[in-house]
Amino acid sequence: MAAGGDTMAQVHTGIDSSNKTLLKSEALYKYVLDTSVLPHEPECMRELRLVTDKHEWGFMQSSPDEAQLLRMLIKLTGARNTLEVGVFTGYSLLATALALPEDGRVIAVDVDREYYEIGRPFIEKAGVAHKVDFREGPALDHLDALLADERNLGAFDFAFVDADKPNYVRYHEQLLRLVRVGGTIVYDNTLWAGTVALPPDTPLSDLDRRFSAAIRDLNARLSADERVEVCQLAIADGVTICRRLI
Numbered sequence: 001m002a003a004g005g006d007t008m009a010q011v012h013t014g015i016d017s018s019n020k021t022l023l024k025s026e027a028l029y030k031y032v033l034d035t036s037v038l039p040h041e042p043e044c045m046r047e048l049r050l051v052t053d054k055h056e057w058g059f060m061q062s063s064p065d066e067a068q069l070l071r072m073l074i075k076l077t078g079a080r081n082t083l084e085v086g087v088f089t090g091y092s093l094l095a096t097a098l099a100l101p102e103d104g105r106v107i108a109v110d111v112d113r114e115y116y117e118i119g120r121p122f123i124e125k126a127g128v129a130h131k132v133d134f135r136e137g138p139a140l141d142h143l144d145a146l147l148a149d150e151r152n153l154g155a156f157d158f159a160f161v162d163a164d165k166p167n168y169v170r171y172h173e174q175l176l177r178l179v180r181v182g183g184t185i186v187y188d189n190t191l192w193a194g195t196v197a198l199p200p201d202t203p204l205s206d207l208d209r210r211f212s213a214a215i216r217d218l219n220a221r222l223s224a225d226e227r228v229e230v231c232q233l234a235i236a237d238g239v240t241i242c243r244r245l246i
């Protein structure tokens, strides 16, 4: 459990870095960060991460090792046209924008523009604002609006989902039409602090019980979904990579 001994406490509200990894050793996580991640974190991302860490909801921010994974995936797959669902202050969005080619773009959706405004100056200072198309509002509506234009069907190479967990299964159906065959959909928090594997009677907060159940449902559906090939990683809070097959 990421939150330590008190299972009634919500599992993601801790301020220490154990909130950011499923690794059982803090020392090992620090080793990974210090050796392979933080020395390569762009300065603009570091600055945004440190500012966001001080925000009352800072624990929602993607971890540096996860952001590094996103940058690597975008570069490896040569993605140009991408989507992000769940922006917060924009740490994963900045990672995405930095990894995209000069003519790449990311449509980024969040219900709350106020958070995004915290990160916007960092995106501008990094010289990648021209790649970012931020849209405020519920992601289901924005994805539906994209689906209404048939030019968007299969037009995206990559999508990253890190928003309201109970809607992931709906985002999956929408994204399978927006992301091209061979394209990539990445879901965050797919192990929900390890709660997905706890006995059903384990005491959890209402939110954790609900989100953990939603994630278990998502994982079962993804595993049985013949339209995608999946890869579950135990990085950060659990990351699932899907490659669209048909």
Ligand SMILES: C[S@@+](CC[C@H](N)C(=O)[O-])C[C@H]1O[C@@H](n2cnc3c(N)ncnc32)[C@H](O)[C@@H]1O
Residues within 6 Å of the ligand: 060, 061, 062, 085, 086, 087, 088, 089, 090, 091, 092, 093, 109, 110, 111, 112, 115, 137, 138, 139, 140, 162, 163, 164, 167
């Ligand atoms: C975990 S945070 C995203 C963290 C972000 N990826 C980062 O690197 O900092 C989740 C975000 O999803 C947004 N969100 C929640 N429900 C949403 C919805 N229905 N549609 C769009 N965004 C939503 C929240 O406002 C919040 O900013």
